[in-house]
Amino acid sequence: MSAAKLTVLVIDDEVQILRLLRITLEAAGMNVIEAETGKIGLEEAARCQPDAVVMDLGLPDIGGLEVLKQLREWSKVPVLVLTVLAAERDKVAALDAGADDYLTKPFGSAELTARLRAILRRVPGENEPSVVTFGDIEMDLAARIVRRGGAEVRLTAKEYAMLRLLVVHRGKVVTHGQMLRELWGPKAEENTHYLRVHMTHIRQKLEAEPHKPRHLRTESGIGYRLVEE
């Protein structure tokens, strides 16, 4: 990852935020391209082929959501969305439109670089390692085996499928809608209690303190995130 210098495209209409992001990201060893509007942002994305995009949802010309949709028509570049909006449904909308993660302003620079690294780590499906480890848990995706502290843990098929989804997207938030669609089909999108119940079981089997999970984190009103640490 550290071999070539990564290029990040930042789309935000606030000059001060642009400047701050440039300082932060360059300090983290990345190249920064700036765009002040959605239109310029899309042109820059096509021209420079950045490794990641950090963009604000409230852009002056075309809305951030629209930029995201247009970008997703031809690019799989990881996108981190910045928002001042407190409403969870806007975050969910952005994630559903193809954003890889979100950050709510104001945010710390450490948080920003951590999130950025998580979405940069790998594009899902490419060079996927068959064994993923987090904490004392080891998940062998090829053999469909989960071990905790070396001992095999028995998961039901649904529990395994849910965990696998989070592991594949590890470090990133997976929305309730995405999980329900993937595991129960498009008609189950309202049944979030399925997720809650299964997640409780998974945590009980994998987490040291099931009620204070270290790895299987809840994003209130949005979804779940697997944190590796």
Add this chain to the structure above:
Amino acid sequence: MRRAEWPLGYEALRRVEHNLALARELGAEIVVTHDNDVAAALVRVALQNNATQIVVGKSRNPRWFDLLRGGNLVDRLLRIAGSIDIYLVPAERAAERPTTWIDWRPAEASPAREYAEVFGVLGALTIASWFIVPHSGYLSVGLFFLLAIIVLSLRLGPGPVFVAGVASALTWNFLFIPPLFTFAIARFEDGLMFVTYFVVALISGQLTARVRAQERNERMREDRATALFHLTQALSAARTLDEAVFAALRQADTYFGAKTALLLDDGNGSALMPHFAGSFSVTDKERGVADWAWRNRKKAGRFTDTLPSAEGHHVPLVREDTAIGVLILRMPPEATLSLSQRDLAESFAAQLAQLVEREQLRAVGEREKLLAESDKLHRTLLDGVSHELKTPLAVLSAAVENLKGADEATRADLADEIRTATRRLNRLVNNLLDQTRLESGALRPRLDWCDGHDLINAAIDGVSESLIGHPFETNIPKDLPLFRADAALMEQVIANLLLNAALHTPSGTEIFLAAGVDRQKSRIYFTVADRGPGLPATMRERLYQKFQRGDAAKAGGLGLGLSIIRGFVTAQGGDVVAGENPGGGAVLTVYLPFKAHGDVPNE
């Protein structure tokens, strides 16, 4: 001015109207009453109104007329007026009055049908008597006739009864009293009998008629009193102006057999607005008439001199010097409006006017109170916000100034200060935004299944730095079931409860968080208790109001915390209860409705 009602023709009615309007303009109070003795009515009204003087016009009736009615008005007045002074003024020319016949005839003129009935009954009786007379003698025939007159007088007006008396007397004389077929009477006893018969027939007929008229007048007076009583009752029962107007208009509908509408002043006196309670929609033409009535504070439209071709009778609602609206009565085309009905309409209008004015005054008072209140709030808000915003800003700018040239240790300290200040600013801005969201009604909770542990963990994470310095304990059952709530709002509610406890209690005191399900009442609760100064009872009432802070509260915070908690919780169908912690401190408990979730397919 006091005036008794006369049964009047249309012309006379208009003149009376005109005179009354003039009197009213000069500031007179008009009283309408019913009685068949004018003098008695005058004295009664005078006594009721504590009048000390009565002014009457000199009678123009012929002398015999007065005698028939038991003396002229002035004589009778003088007899019964007691301590009231009577002033006599000469009346104007006789041409001013319609024929005396109309005057003394009773209000309900006997139609031809009644006369036909008289002659029918008398004819039948005569034929029957013709066959009876050989057996009973002609004297008993007179008694039959007398009986018939009395029976007729119970049903008919005094005119037909009078005619019946005369006709029966003549018939009896002509056909039955010897010598037969002449109007002459042979014997002295027969003559005496005939004269007695004549007088008894006349008097009994007139007496019965008078009793009936009196009864009718009583009924009219009672109807009017009942109408007004019902109106005042309806008005006092109504809680709002709209309700009252609605009740009043429906009463008016009934009493006048009319459709009614009310136009009210729009508040700044530039136009009339129809009230929704009206039972017909006012046309532009009627609007014009109403406008005239309103601007001139005089009745207009049908049954008046002004714009009489209008469909409705327009009565202005007058309070002191201004008209605040117009009451419109739209009656069927064939209907008439008697003087007492006019008076009733005016009473209705007066009651409505009083009501509307009272309501308007109340509204003005309320508005002023509200303005004062919001002004106060505004000042508090400004003071609070400027203080709250400027404190962290001051810290920030000072810290940034000092960053340059500071040594490593100081830099770390300054960075901490900056972090604390930004957190405080962020919290404040969030609270202001949340409050705005609540007040603008933009808050639409999205209920979803929530895991209490997740919510509490997230909330604690958010405020962990504020909790430093407070021993913190939680008691959450491991099997806390899922419940429906807006996760983001609930997270904020719990965070605000904790923050509130942390900010308003001295450092080192404990904070306690518990949650659980009350299955009996099917609700889930979250409780935050502290060991701070507690919540004085006086504070508890205004606890959830904006910008209210505990009197002993430390600096910091705008007093929005609890108001937001309550707003968020009630938006989700829950409730917040404040209480006393046994052993000192405050307890705040949030309740949310709880229902277990449905089955989860295992695979």
